[in-house]
Amino acid sequence: MANLRSMVYENSNKLNDSEKQIIQFVLNNPKDCSKLSLARLAKKLYVSESAIFRLCKKLGLTGYSELKFDLAELAESKQKPIKIENNFARELSRVNDDVLKYFKQRDFDSLYHDLDDASTVYIYSTGWQQELIAQYLAHELFIVGKHATVLPSALDELKAVSRFAKKGDILFVISFTGDNETINEEITKLELVNDKFRYVSFTNMKQNKLASIVQHNIYFPTIAFTDDADYKSGKVAFTPAYYLIDLLVSEYVAWQQSQGEDIEVNVGN
Template sequence: MELESIINENYNNLNTTDKEIAEFLVQNKTLVKNSSLEKVAKASLFSQSSIFRFCKKIGLSGFSQLHYVLQETESSTASTLKNIDFLSQTLKSMIWTVNNFKGTKLDELYNVIINAQQIYIYATGWEQQIMAQQLQRNLYLIGQVSFVFPTAREEMNVTKANITSDDIIIVISYSGMNNSVVEMVEQFKLRGTKVMSFTSFHQNKIAQVSDYNLYYDVVIKTIFKYNRSEGFFSNLALLIDLFTMGLSNYMVSGKED
């Protein structure tokens, strides 16, 4: 698992200093990966004990395991970008998505969705908008009506006065770092509206401010014809299907209020 994902999962346990340490580590991965705890402390201006305590807070055994996480991430990324075996990479990515989904407790979220007056879906990009329509279709199949906003945020601004604390908003994003969307989510949370997000598994603001979050992995492949790398979102489609099927099971399990 990437460092950003580990931080996201433990973000609510971090204090202000921890969050500053997290930002430094994420922005200086090469330095951290190749340096001792003493050198990282000097470069970051945080004490060695503060960095060690941060590692423990995010579930690592210590600074040495942080090294291991960064090395594994670098190795995985290098293999992906070199296109050694995109089939194996996709399979590995799908297994990670399924296992991460299995390890996430969703009963509370499912209960919120079932009891919501309205379900709204907002996507931040073209590919994500397609996935939003898939989610809307899936929800319809199990008897849950939802509304998909257009990608233009102005439409959301016009309509948001009608969204209340009895509703839930599902945000689908790739980077999770769109400041205007983060601001929008925070405004909805202030009025008591529940927010769920689908984001890729790296440190991102939307996941941090959402009430509930599910992570998906993106497979990066080089397109040799154009000499550029592109992301493929099959795991987001998989995650949306898993999420909906789980909701369907929950609806007939007798657990809902």
């Protein structure tokens, strides 16, 4: 139905990811959904009845009854259901703008001092995606002259690293939430018995246990996206984390250059 289609087009920017999934499903299955009660549709989609009702209001419908009526007409028209506009590129641009603002607001001088003093940077990650980020961080540090070692994602490796680390070395811990109880307990123990490391957390969540027990904390946002055609969710893009690493490393190089200039000035005086 043209009216329902125009409503979706005009109001898609108001919908969150869950609401986009709901409307995509009903548009792809108008005949079946037009026969379901609000309670049965909510149960089928594993959402609350109020979530579907709020969606109707965002689309400009009076309620679920009007949605059912429009879906019935859509089913009769035998028109191909529309596909929700993919706003990932727009969201990525917005989130990267937020990353840049966050980076400019933070003072990383103390981290850069510790990086400069470290003979080796150790990087520990807690998952597959996090390990890819760890490899990227190690590569970026290597090309600016810092020796970085990526540790296997195993607790025994984390325990063992303190035996051969030198005083002043840095340990990055890349964790999605920062609330892995086992890892946090191990970091706490290491801090108690090992005065060699300076610890840096790299996490998605701003408020987390790991960030509260380390010397330096860095936050990166992620972007959720879904495959509406298959009605799947839970996929996350880590692009902003890589962007933040590039900002950190490039600014670290600029910081090093400024330190050299300061030394030259002091010698000249």
